[in-house]
Amino acid sequence: MNFADLAKVPGPASEWVLREELEETGLERGFVLEVMRDRLRVMREAIERGLQSDAPSVAGMVGWNAKTLWEAEDPLRAPLLKRVQAYAMAVNEENARMGKIVAAPTAGSAGTVPGALFGVADHLGLPDERLVMPLVLAGGVAKIISRQVYIAGASGGCQNEIGSSAAMAAAAVTELLGGSPEASVHAAALALQNTLGLVCDPVGGYVEVPCVMRNGFFSVHAVSAAQQALAGVRSFIPPDEVVLAMAKIGRLLPPELKETGRGGLACTPTARRTVARLGGTPPDCDDPPDGG
């Protein structure tokens, strides 16, 4: 199934994703749904731990940001915005401390889906059980994207990781709030097309900077895409063509911007000093290698 097919199914899109999964794997419906519930429990626990902890991450660049945001005053009076970001950052700070998270679809982008899904559900007072089928749909979105690209920053830049997680989250939130399959698919496309070209440039190769805050930003981005799609906004470019555009952009990106730690933020003076302080060899940013 591609996005065009998924947009046309009758009834919830997640139900069709689940049917296809059961046909392909031979697994029992009850088993798959229980796995989804378990994944949701892990996500919820990572959020709770992350919001309470200010312990530094492995490389010491992050670890306190989710708690700081969560406990701060909210001068914007935008509780959904604050909640979604804080949840997403909490999960990724847990990841940076080597805590248990759900790669959704990767560890580096693990905060976006739980940030958006649990953030919206808690904001509206919805029980976690309501998130089971939206999470199935999120998995279906990742499956469709992964037929065209490897979901890894090393393959096509951060657009492949955060773009995919934002698309997953956007579709899932849209279905959670009663959107049609077509609306969910377009929410995914809107989220994806507005991450195109995003580079992967983690400082020192650690999934800390910019990754933690990036999940915070793109969980909000996913909720925005869902809000637009639920209101009737549609992607001018058909969703499957957006995925192809992402694949082409990923091939055009230079290796320095694909998780090599040799470009972008990873080549700033501060990043190079940080790598040296951690005992590593700072990247030779003036003479990047070929290939990649």
Ligand code: SF4
């Ligand atoms: S910058 Fe790279 S390592 Fe960090 S989240 Fe994006 S793809 Fe993953």
